[in-house]
Amino acid sequence: MSKTPLILITNDDGITAPGIRALINFMRELGDVVVVAPDSPQSGMGHAITVNNTLYVRKEKVDSGEQREYSTSGTPADCVKLAKHEILDRTPDLCVSGINHGSNASINVLYSGTMSAAIEASIEGIPAIGFSLCDFSWNADFSVLEPYVKLIARNVLDRGLPLGTALNVNFPATEIKGVKVCRQAKANWIEKFDKRQSPMGQDYYWLTGEFKNFDQGEDTDQWALDHGYVSVVPVHFDMTSYAALAQLDHLNSHNE
């Protein structure tokens, strides 16, 4: 690549979160960094976009460094759309999202604002990576991830990704043994609602639950994380179940 790469950074924990500050720090060595991130936390936003409300964009100076930074009132997916179509002069060479606090492995990819930003970038034709650390602590140590984040990002900058693919990268909270490319595990949340009563006597609920891995495969992201590996799952935005397609012929009909 002759020009300095342009790297777009976003997240779902908000522009001041420690995870995105670490990611900005790691990426500055790899290219010109522009940050476009939500002005407040957006966890669990899935692939939400703002269609019935207005969007604000504000230039920010959060800490030192050469990077340009903008906060928006939108979701992670909105941030990527705004960056590509309003804020940036050219299409970024890479979009990185995160580093998220908490796992986006397995079924969590569907609920993840971090990954929805990466998937949105892949829809826009931008090679994209979502990074998450399986540690909810706001004081988690991101510095040990630096060589892995850079290795994977450099690799994607050099080789690109298959069109329409984003990488879902998760880091174990334990010592790292290596990197494994894998598939999404078949695991679920077993939900439980914590029912409480407000001071005004109204019932309300908190969503809680327990994560259960039903997948015995050793080629899954959950297996990799449980065994100390960084998991890398290539994800795409084609939700079609091709396996099911062949089993539904009885639904086809043609009017006379």
Added chain:
Amino acid sequence: MSKTPLILITNDDGITAPGIRALINFMRELGDVVVVAPDSPQSGMGHAITVNNTLYVRKEKVDSGEQREYSTSGTPADCVKLAKHEILDRTPDLCVSGINHGSNASINVLYSGTMSAAIEASIEGIPAIGFSLCDFSWNADFSVLEPYVKLIARNVLDRGLPLGTALNVNFPATEIKGVKVCRQAKANWIEKFDKRQSPMGQDYYWLTGEFKNFDQGEDTDQWALDHGYVSVVPVHFDMTSYAALAQLDHLNSHNE
């Protein structure tokens, strides 16, 4: 099936929307209906869930009929979780979501609250269908859809669906020629932001755009809709790109 089927109905346009009222009306002939739907519109919510806020549930009586109805302060995916784990005594035999106003075909499946509810149900092991009519008008005529909605719902009640599959069903706004099982088209939104200024002099944006189908295939949902067919796409929640998996071996590493 010996027992009367239990049918859970939800949507993303809110519990009073004409589309869900029509769907309730159609489903009453097929089983016992319980409605758990958002108390306000949730369009574009994707697979959002409420993790950082409380959830309220309220018993409702919106119109006549035997169905039990509840509104919630949550997203469509929240509604399904609340129904399964708090409101219902047994797992529903079918979950139907919609009828949505506007297309959920092609890439729209990712942004769709209607489909996220159906996909959430499929994660919970409930056969599920999301219905959408490609007509944004609040006065759209849903009655012409009745035979198709019932046909597809009966079919799923009788035969089930492959585990982990939900159906994304879209109706053209034109005369219906039949039903086609198909794959998700490779189509995109070409976004444009409409930039305006508030009375206080602050810039803001509205997300707009044009839908572009880049897919020449005649086996896609967009082709079916453009040619007067009801499109039925089986979708699953495994986002892994198996095609890309084989091309990323260079990312695997193992520490010494």
